[in-house]
Amino acid sequence: MTDDSSQPSHSPATADDDATPDDDANLDDDANVDDDANVDDHDGTPTGPGAPGRIGRPVFDRRLINRSIVLVGLMGVGKSSVGRRLAQRLGIDFVDADTEIEKAAGLPIPEIFRLYGEAEFRRGERRVLARLLDEKPRIVATGGGAFMDEETRARIAADGVSIWLRADVAVIARRVMKRRHTRPLIAEGDAMATLERLVAERHPVYATADLAIDSTDAPHEVAVDAIIALLSRTWPALTATKRPRPQGDAARTTSPDTDPAAPQ
Numbered sequence: 001m002t003d004d005s006s007q008p009s010h011s012p013a014t015a016d017d018d019a020t021p022d023d024d025a026n027l028d029d030d031a032n033v034d035d036d037a038n039v040d041d042h043d044g045t046p047t048g049p050g051a052p053g054r055i056g057r058p059v060f061d062r063r064l065i066n067r068s069i070v071l072v073g074l075m076g077v078g079k080s081s082v083g084r085r086l087a088q089r090l091g092i093d094f095v096d097a098d099t100e101i102e103k104a105a106g107l108p109i110p111e112i113f114r115l116y117g118e119a120e121f122r123r124g125e126r127r128v129l130a131r132l133l134d135e136k137p138r139i140v141a142t143g144g145g146a147f148m149d150e151e152t153r154a155r156i157a158a159d160g161v162s163i164w165l166r167a168d169v170a171v172i173a174r175r176v177m178k179r180r181h182t183r184p185l186i187a188e189g190d191a192m193a194t195l196e197r198l199v200a201e202r203h204p205v206y207a208t209a210d211l212a213i214d215s216t217d218a219p220h221e222v223a224v225d226a227i228i229a230l231l232s233r234t235w236p237a238l239t240a241t242k243r244p245r246p247q248g249d250a251a252r253t254t255s256p257d258t259d260p261a262a263p264q
C-alpha cells in the first residue's frame with residue numbers, strides 16, 4: 001500500500017458525546033444530505049488537462065480514471081462526505097453503496113439489519129458492490145464493512161483502486177455518536193468498546209488497500225486534496241497491472257441486486 005501520510009495515534013476516547021445533541025443537522029452530511037452548495041471552498045474547478053489548478057491545490061487528470069476509486073474504512077471516516085466532494089472536484093460521478101443497498105432493498109439499513117440480519121445485509125452489499133464496479137468508473141463510497149468481505153476485496157482489487165480513509169478512534173467516535181441509531185453495529189451497548197473492537201479487527205484489512213490517507217478533524221477539502229495528490233503520484237503504477245477477477249457472488253455481473261435479503 002502506498003501511504004505517505006503520518007500514522008495517527010489510536011488513542012482510546014470516552015464516548016462522552018453519546019448524548020451530544022444533533023446540533024449540526026443542517027450542516028453535516030452524515031445522512032447523505034448533499035450540502036455541497038453550502039461549501040464555499042468547493043467550487044467544482046475542472047481538473048482536466050490544461051485546467052488551471054487553484055493555487056496550492058493538487059490536480060489530477062480525470063481522463064486517466066479508467067476504473068472506480070473505491071473509498072474504504074470504518075464508519076465515520078468520511079467515505080460518503082469526502083467521496084462526494086472528491087467526485088465534484090474531479091468532475092466525475094459519485095455513488096454511495098449504502099444508499100444503493102437501501103434503494104435495492106426499499107428499506108433503511110437499520111431495518112435491513114432488524115428484519116433480515118447482518119449476514120443477509122452482507123450478501124446484498126456484496127452484490128451491490130459488484131454491480132457498481134461493473135457499471136462505470138466513478139467514486140464509490142463503500143459501507144464500513146464492505147472491504148472486510150474477501151470476495152469484495154478481490155473484486156475491488158481487480159476493478160478499482162482502493163483508498164483507506166484512516167481516522168483515530170476518538171475522531172470517529174465524535175462523528176458517529178451523533179447518529180448512532182443509523183449505524184446498527186453501534187446502536188446498542190457500549191459503542192466505544194465496539195468501535196475499538198472494529199478498529200482492532202478491521203484496520204489490518206483496510207491496510208491492504210492500494211492507498212491510504214488520514215482523515216483528521218481538518219475540513220473535508222483537506223482530505224480531498226490529500227487524495228488527489230496521492231492519485232496523481234501513484235495512478236500510472238497502480239493501474240498498469242491487470243488484476244484477476246474473483247469467482248462467486250462478487251464476480252456475478254448480471255444478477256439483480258434488487259433485494260439484498262432475497263433468498264439465492
Ligand SMILES: Nc1ncnc2c1ncn2[C@@H]1O[C@H](COP(=O)(O)OP(=O)(O)OP(=O)(O)O)[C@@H](O)[C@H]1O
Binds near residue numbers: 074075082142176215
Ligand atoms: N474530514 C472530515 N472533516 C470534517 N468532518 C468530517 C470529515 N469526514 C467526515 N466528517 C463528518 O463525519 C460524519 C460521518 O462522515 P461520513 O458519513 O462521510 O462517514 P462514512 O465513512 O461514510 O461512514 P459510514 O461507513 O457510516 O457510511 C459526517 O457528519 C461528516 O460530515
Ligand SMILES: O=C(O)C1=C[C@@H](O)[C@@H](O)[C@H](O)C1
Binds near residue numbers: 075145182
Ligand atoms: O461498519 C459497518 O459494518 C457498517 C457501516 C455502514 O456504512 C453500513 O454499511 C452498515 O451500518 C454497516
Ligand SMILES: [Mg+2]
Binds near residue numbers: 079081096142
Ligand atoms: Mg457512508
